[in-house]
Amino acid sequence: MIPFINTWPYDLIMGDIYVQECPFCDAVNVRLPMKPKELQSIHDGKKKLLVFPCCSNRSTVLDTDTDYLLFDKPIRYRNANH
Numbered sequence: 001m002i003p004f005i006n007t008w009p010y011d012l013i014m015g016d017i018y019v020q021e022c023p024f025c026d027a028v029n030v031r032l033p034m035k036p037k038e039l040q041s042i043h044d045g046k047k048k049l050l051v052f053p054c055c056s057n058r059s060t061v062l063d064t065d066t067d068y069l070l071f072d073k074p075i076r077y078r079n080a081n082h
């Protein structure tokens with residue numbers, strides 16, 4: 001089971017994938033360099049190295065569901081102590 005701290009919510013809007021907030025740099029409404037069909041291919045087992053366009057931070061996506069991207073490491077760590 002992948003821990004919640006490794007997940008980040010996304011939105012699918014008009015064929016583009018957005019995150020409301022970048023987990024690394026706090027940029028808002030970031031469009032990810034990823035196609036909606038990749039959500040399925042990742043879920044089917046194809047890993048995806050995701051580079052956030054706002055800050056060039058990168059992280060590997062291991063799985064997806066209808067609301068969340070699941071990363072290979074904790075991505076909520078910046079807020080973990082709040």
Ligand SMILES: [Zn+2]
Nearest residue numbers: 022025054055
């Ligand atoms: Zn960023």
